[in-house]
Amino acid sequence: xxxxxxxxxxxxxxxxxxxxTTDLDIPASQWISIIGPSGxxxxxxxxxxxxxxxxxxxxVTNPLSRKEMSYVFQDSALLPWKSVIENIILPLILRGVxxxxxxxxxxxxxxxxxxxxxxxxxxxxxxGGLKMRVSVARALITKPQLILMDEPFAALDxxxxxxxxxxxxxxxxxxxxxxxFVTHSITEALWLSDRILxxxxxxxxxxxxxxxxxxxxxxxxxxxxxxxxKNVEECFQLLRANG
Amino acid sequence: xxxxxxxIFKPLIPLILITALAEWLSRxxxxxxxxxxxPSQVFQxxxxxxxxxxKAFLETALASFTGLALSLLVGLFFALVLTYSRLIRxxxxxxxxFFQTVPIxxxxxxxxxxxGYGLPTxxxxxxxxxxxxxxxxxxxxxxxxDSQLLSLFKMMDASPLQTLFRLRLPHAIPQIIGGVxxxxxxxxxxxxxGEFISGxxxxxxxxxxxxxQRIDRVFASVLLAAMLGILFFSFVSVTKxxxxxxx
Numbered sequence: 001x002x003x004x005x006x007x008x009x010x011x012x013x014x015x016x017x018x019x020x021t022t023d024l025d026i027p028a029s030q031w032i033s034i035i036g037p038s039g040x041x042x043x044x045x046x047x048x049x050x051x052x053x054x055x056x057x058x059x060v061t062n063p064l065s066r067k068e069m070s071y072v073f074q075d076s077a078l079l080p081w082k083s084v085i086e087n088i089i090l091p092l093i094l095r096g097v098x099x100x101x102x103x104x105x106x107x108x109x110x111x112x113x114x115x116x117x118x119x120x121x122x123x124x125x126x127x128g129g130l131k132m133r134v135s136v137a138r139a140l141i142t143k144p145q146l147i148l149m150d151e152p153f154a155a156l157d158x159x160x161x162x163x164x165x166x167x168x169x170x171x172x173x174x175x176x177x178x179x180x181f182v183t184h185s186i187t188e189a190l191w192l193s194d195r196i197l198x199x200x201x202x203x204x205x206x207x208x209x210x211x212x213x214x215x216x217x218x219x220x221x222x223x224x225x226x227x228x229x230k231n232v233e234e235c236f237q238l239l240r241a242n243g
Numbered sequence: 244x245x246x247x248x249x250x251i252f253k254p255l256i257p258l259i260l261i262t263a264l265a266e267w268l269s270r271x272x273x274x275x276x277x278x279x280x281x282p283s284q285v286f287q288x289x290x291x292x293x294x295x296x297x298k299a300f301l302e303t304a305l306a307s308f309t310g311l312a313l314s315l316l317v318g319l320f321f322a323l324v325l326t327y328s329r330l331i332r333x334x335x336x337x338x339x340x341f342f343q344t345v346p347i348x349x350x351x352x353x354x355x356x357x358x359g360y361g362l363p364t365x366x367x368x369x370x371x372x373x374x375x376x377x378x379x380x381x382x383x384x385x386x387x388x389d390s391q392l393l394s395l396f397k398m399m400d401a402s403p404l405q406t407l408f409r410l411r412l413p414h415a416i417p418q419i420i421g422g423v424x425x426x427x428x429x430x431x432x433x434x435x436x437g438e439f440i441s442g443x444x445x446x447x448x449x450x451x452x453x454x455x456q457r458i459d460r461v462f463a464s465v466l467l468a469a470m471l472g473i474l475f476f477s478f479v480s481v482t483k484x485x486x487x488x489x490x
Contacts (some may be wrong), residue, residue: 052394066400077391079489081413091399122489
């Protein structure tokens with residue numbers, strides 16, 4: 001079931017930032033990446049889809065309930081007074097799942113995201129990369145049909161970004177949720193997603209909407225291929241021309 | 244461990260120096276004994292009436308602790324109401340501020356009229372003085388919840404009660420404890436003022452000693468009151484350390 005955005009607009013009083021009139025269909029199980037300069041409305045678009053903001057005009061038709069969605073924030077948004085495992089199981093606890101069942105469910109994600117050694121650590125004891133893994137585990141534990149990710153890897157070093165990107169891609173291949181992924185990195189967007197949206201201007205509008213042809217397997221070596229580099233160049237030129 | 248010892252030892256240095264200086268000034272006659280007694284005289288009067296001082300200390304401690312506990316309960320409840328209702332906040336917060344500016348010494352006689360001589364007046368005095376920092380800090384803490392975490396809870400479909408108990412309150416603990424830390428000292432001051440009027444505890448001792456020109460007993464009572472304040476502050480500090488150890 002797809003998510004439809006029709007004539008969607010979000011403008012903020014006294015500011016140019018926001019989202020200009022936007023029409024978009026997001027089919028189920030698609031990984032869509034949104035790139036664009038700061039202030040072009042990427043996060044606003046994500047929040048509108050999530051229902052965290054109300055549009056100035058237009059509408060979002062999202063057939064999914066909040067329980068079927070997850071949101072991954074830029075700085076991981078962990079509760080500092082809770083341990084890794086307590087943070088991961090939080091969505092289940094809020095749904096009334098018993099502690100034992102929730103902890104059992106969490107084991108799979110702890111293993112998949114390589115957090116075994118850190119289950120009893122607190123966020124203040126974790127690196128940025130580990131915090132983001134916890135955040136991703138928390139987002140996935142409810143097996144959502146839609147995951148909204150707002151620059152999740154922005155604060156991470158390149159090797160950790162690549163490692164987490166590979167892990168996330170593998171998880172997406174096995175679970176096939178719809179992912180809307182906001183990033184500043186053209187390479188990351190092209191490498192990970194099925195479809196690229198480039199937002200431009202203030203308020204932002206869709207300047208490019210391209211479906212990728214790289215297939216489901218995305219080895220790291222793909223980033224060095226001529227076709228990939230050509231796409232990077234094209235997006236870069238588009239962003240530079242309109243920036 | 245060595246750092247903790249240093250942290251305790253360092254503030255003792257000026258205390259020892261000032262005590263020694265006061266002893267010397269008093270013994271040498273530089274300051275008349277009726278203005279400031281020698282520290283040794285203060286300790287002697289504490290030893291001479293240890294039973295009376297102990298009783299007064301415990302009375303003040305009970306009244307201050309009860310006043311502080313009431314401040315925490317009522318202050319937190321009031322802060323929750325102010326946080327969740329903008330209308331009530333706008334209606335009542337100015338009065339909370341006004342309440343804070345009224346000097347307790349002016350209200351204390353009224354408390355005696357309303358509540359009579361004894362513990363209720365002292366507790367009420369302690370409560371009135373100490374409740375405002377709890378309210379102010381708790382409102383600040385509850386209203387400054389990270390907006391991203393609020394969005395996260397919204398995305399997780401958390402109920403208002405879940406958001407309160409699993410996010411807003413734990414998030415506000417550092418500010419709430421900060422308020423209780425300030426309130427701890429004020430609770431002792433409020434209790435002493437209440438005791439001045441209602442005549443019990445350390446405040447009653449100070450008042451009686453003043454009338455008898457027993458300045459050594461006044462100093463001894465002040466010393467015990469200060470110790471009580473430090474005791475409260477330390478207790479809250481340790482609680483804070485335990486509650487916030489992982490943040």
